Amino acid sequence: MIYTVTxxxxxxxxxxxxxxxxxxxNRTSYEQMLAGGKGINVSYVLKNLGFESTAFGFLAGFVGEEIRRKVAADGIHADFLTLSEGVSRINVKLKNIDGTEINGMGPDIAADQVSALREKINQLKAGDILVLAxxxxxxxxxxxxxxxxxDLQDKGVEIAVDATxxxxxxxxxxxxxLIKPNNHELGEIFGVELKKREEVIPYAKKLQEMGAKNVLVSMAGEGAVLIxxxxxxxxxxxxxxxxVNAVGAGDSMVAGFIAGYLEKKDYEYAFHMGIASGSASAFSEQLATRAEVEALLKTIHSAG
Structure with missing residues (x-):
């Protein structure tokens, strides 16, 4: 089973x-309201690609209830914890102004509530996949x-991390x-500027030397690199x-990589699935569908 945490x-x-x-x-010419957060986006794309998952996370207030309603209506299995105080965040994304976003803070989460979520996660078993995003x-x-x-170190759970x-x-x-920094985040870690795919490789290998099994680096219009x-x-x-809409493209890449790996246990195929999934979301108003991903997959050829 696959689990995502937001x-x-x-x-x-x-x-x-x-x-x-x-x-x-200013008046809007286009509006769309979606349940969001990186882990939730991963769950959506996994479902579109034919893989069920369970979304973990915290919800609060009237915004939290709307997130819960949307996720359920879209057929995503979720096991959210409800906070008694605060309100889940609203993120405003201006799609045609160079990717400008205004992201809310979200509610405070007390230590006992974090412990309750960790107890749920600790029920995972060998062979499960957990996405922390x-x-x-x-x-x-x-x-x-x-x-x-x-907590999960000796339980045989495979964990993907998409964070900074x-x-x-x-x-x-x-x-x-799996870890999936983008080239800017990778550059910040090592104090360098990385613009070309070839420049990314030695720094991705450094993260691998530090412990990561697979390092997937997204580079927006420059493509991607996998070690x-x-x-x-x-x-x-x-x-x-x-x-058309870059929101969720990186999350889609993570979902595509996981789906591709589960399908064939082949890293090159998983890499191509990740690129196709991220691109399909970026080229669409919605998150990537299986048909969109498969169409793009036919056009991708590895250069490495």
Whole structure:
């Protein structure tokens, strides 16, 4: 079974505004409201690709109830914990203004509530896959992903981590199955600027040396790089297409990689599935569907 964790779920309010002007009243020309958060996005794309998962996370207030309603209506299995105080966040995403976003803070999560979620996660068994994705509320320690992995260390659970800075670096000694920084996040870790696929490889290998089994680096329009646990290097440009909505593209790449690996236990195929899934979401108003992914998959050829 696959499980995803989103500590800070959101209601994503995606809007288009023609001729946006600062300091003036602007009116939307396009609106879309989706249940969001990186782990939830992964669950959506996994379902579209034919893989069921269970979404864990915290919900609060009227926004939380709307997230719960949308997730259930879309057929995503979830096991959310409800907070007695606060309100889940609303993220405003201006789709036609260079990817500008305004992300909410989300509710505070008390230690006993974190413990309750960890108890659920500790029920996972050998062969299960856990996806830890996204930011955490300010009230939580940045060791939380590491703490969860320590709990599961000897249980045979494969764990994918899509996070930044300390959230990511702290987990490396626990040998995550997959990590997916983008090139900017990878560059921040090592204090360098990485623009080309070839430049990414030595730094991705450093993260592998620090413990990660598979390192998948997304690079937006530049494509992606994978260093698999056998030391093989894969590089690929992004498929041709028009970017319509980049929200969830990175999460879709994680879902595609996991789905591809489960289908064939082949890292090159998983890599291509990840690229096709991320691109399919970026080229669509919605998250990637199986048909969209398969169409793009035919166009992808590894350069490494």
């Amino acid at each position: 500590f800070n779920p959101s209601l994503d309010y995606i809007v288009g505004v023609d001729d946006f002007r600062l300091g003036a009243t 996204g930011s955490i509320p300010q009230s939580m320690p940045d060791t939380i992903y590491m703490d969860i992995m320590a 800075r300390d959230l990511l670096m702290n987990v490396l000694p626990y040998r995550p199955f 698999d646990e056998n030391g093989r290097e894969y590089m690929s440009p992004v498929p041709k297409g028009k970017v």
